Amino acid sequence: MNIILGIIVVLIIGIAIMYNGLINKKNQVENAFGGMDAQLKKRYDLIPNLISTVQTYMKHEADTLTQITELRAKAVSGEISDDEKVALDNTITSKLGGIMVAVENYPDLKASDNFNQLQRSLNEVEEQISASRRAYNASVTSYNNGVEMFPTNILAGMMKMKHKNVFEIPQVQRENVNVGDLFNK
Amino acid sequence: MSNIDNLENLYNSELKPRLSALNNQRVAIINKIKKFSLYSIAPIIVSIFISIKIHNPIPTIITIVMSALISFFKINPLWKEYYKQFKEQVIREIIQFINNDLSYHPSDKMSQSKFTKCGIYQTGIDRYRGDDYVEGKIDSTHIEFSEIHAEYKTTTVDSKGRTQTHWYTIFKGLLFSADFNKNFNTKTYVLTDSAEKMFGFLGTKLQKMNKSRGELIKLENLEFESEFVVYSTDQIESRYILSPSLMEKILSFKKQTRKNIQLSFVDSRLFVTVPYGKDLFEPKLFGDIVNFTHIQEYYADLSLVIDLIETLNLNTRIWTKK
Numbered sequence A: 001m002n003i004i005l006g007i008i009v010v011l012i013i014g015i016a017i018m019y020n021g022l023i024n025k026k027n028q029v030e031n032a033f034g035g036m037d038a039q040l041k042k043r044y045d046l047i048p049n050l051i052s053t054v055q056t057y058m059k060h061e062a063d064t065l066t067q068i069t070e071l072r073a074k075a076v077s078g079e080i081s082d083d084e085k086v087a088l089d090n091t092i093t094s095k096l097g098g099i100m101v102a103v104e105n106y107p108d109l110k111a112s113d114n115f116n117q118l119q120r121s122l123n124e125v126e127e128q129i130s131a132s133r134r135a136y137n138a139s140v141t142s143y144n145n146g147v148e149m150f151p152t153n154i155l156a157g158m159m160k161m162k163h164k165n166v167f168e169i170p171q172v173q174r175e176n177v178n179v180g181d182l183f184n185k
Numbered sequence B: 001m002s003n004i005d006n007l008e009n010l011y012n013s014e015l016k017p018r019l020s021a022l023n024n025q026r027v028a029i030i031n032k033i034k035k036f037s038l039y040s041i042a043p044i045i046v047s048i049f050i051s052i053k054i055h056n057p058i059p060t061i062i063t064i065v066m067s068a069l070i071s072f073f074k075i076n077p078l079w080k081e082y083y084k085q086f087k088e089q090v091i092r093e094i095i096q097f098i099n100n101d102l103s104y105h106p107s108d109k110m111s112q113s114k115f116t117k118c119g120i121y122q123t124g125i126d127r128y129r130g131d132d133y134v135e136g137k138i139d140s141t142h143i144e145f146s147e148i149h150a151e152y153k154t155t156t157v158d159s160k161g162r163t164q165t166h167w168y169t170i171f172k173g174l175l176f177s178a179d180f181n182k183n184f185n186t187k188t189y190v191l192t193d194s195a196e197k198m199f200g201f202l203g204t205k206l207q208k209m210n211k212s213r214g215e216l217i218k219l220e221n222l223e224f225e226s227e228f229v230v231y232s233t234d235q236i237e238s239r240y241i242l243s244p245s246l247m248e249k250i251l252s253f254k255k256q257t258r259k260n261i262q263l264s265f266v267d268s269r270l271f272v273t274v275p276y277g278k279d280l281f282e283p284k285l286f287g288d289i290v291n292f293t294h295i296q297e298y299y300a301d302l303s304l305v306i307d308l309i310e311t312l313n314l315n316t317r318i319w320t321k322k
Helices: A002-054 A062-077 A082-105 A107-111 A113-148 A152-158 A171-184 B003-054 B058-098 B112-118 B195-199 B201-209 B222-227 B235-241 B244-257 B292-306
Strands: B102-105 B127-138 B141-157 B163-179 B188-192 B215-217 B228-232 B262-266 B269-275
Touching: A002 A062, A002 A082, A002 A113, A002 A152, A002 B235, A062 A082, A082 A107, A082 A113, A107 A113, A113 A152, A113 B235, B003 B058, B003 B292, B058 B102, B058 B127, B058 B292, B112 B141, B112 B163, B112 B262, B112 B269, B127 B292, B163 B292, B188 B235, B195 B201, B195 B222, B201 B215, B215 B235, B222 B228, B222 B244, B228 B235, B269 B292
Parallel strands: none
Antiparallel strands: B102 B127, B127 B141, B141 B163, B163 B269, B188 B228, B188 B262, B215 B228, B262 B269
């Protein structure tokens, strides 16, 4: 009798540990997504400043600048889903990357202190965004391990926890690094 | 011309004549030691005879202690002068050769508070020594380093009531610090991964439970993960500091040194500890010192840490920190 009671107690403790572990992992993913969001907001805060600095110089890119302003407005409106947010963010990244490459054609702009400071801030934010994505991916990997590995997968199945996708770092992200190098020369 | 060729030129033109002069000082010290040993022999033999005659070891003990003391007081000033001249004339010259903007203070060291602040070693310190402090700015990056020896002691009392003190090394080697090229407010530690190597998955579990330096950070570079364990007070900022390229650079630095280097990122500065078994940048007493190989060794140990600025790309200033 005592043995059976013992087994039940151990089982309950085991389940509680696994349950808490899974919830912990799930919350970490949410927390990491929040961290990523915070970094993206930093970039949204920089965009108006950047646009106002460059638009007097960059006549040919006026369309792109307007598009970036619109995309930013949409992103900060807060009425979009997480997936949309990610897609929007990728578009903004690629358009900003394009602008930063185009700056090469405007030596006056490139030489201005104001732009220089903005570019440093933008480089920093981009690097932080990439860091937050890596943090997000690390938490998703740990979450997926919990969801798919035995024996926590049984419990995760009952809790309807599903595999999550890691963040794919878009191609433009890598190009941004080149912009940094260009600037450094 | 390669650096080694330049170094050889420096050796032939500047260092060799200085080393020859220093070698004379060294030989003089050795001769003094021989002389005092010889002078001690007769009194010691006599004292032994007296001790045997009177069945008391005290005369022998007194004579040995007296000869040792006299030798020490006669020889030590010579050694000190030789030591000082060697650092001033040879080590200083090599440091200036590597980078002219660096200043060298042979008897100074990185302060104990810096060693404690860097947080790589957490054991309480009972004795802290060091020398060969080098400091300066290379382009935009301020660096400093010195040799450090930090120890703790244990005191035990045996059954007869005698207390015994044992000294144990916490860290011996070079402590290096440099202004980091990115701003950050949190603390990140990159330490040697011994638990995971030994116990695998269970080791990781143990590391997760250790909260003394913040959370365990799992990074995506597998080779880096197998060499180091990373703790930080912030998941995102630690990755902001440890970019994929910096991880590669730290790995290549570790391979280059073939030592268990450890790093920390605190107060917007980078700290690196490079352990050494030997005392660094010290003159030799026995054996010829007029030798280019020795100079190459001093140069290799010094340039390894000074070139860390290049290796880790710390002069790349494309972020808000200028």
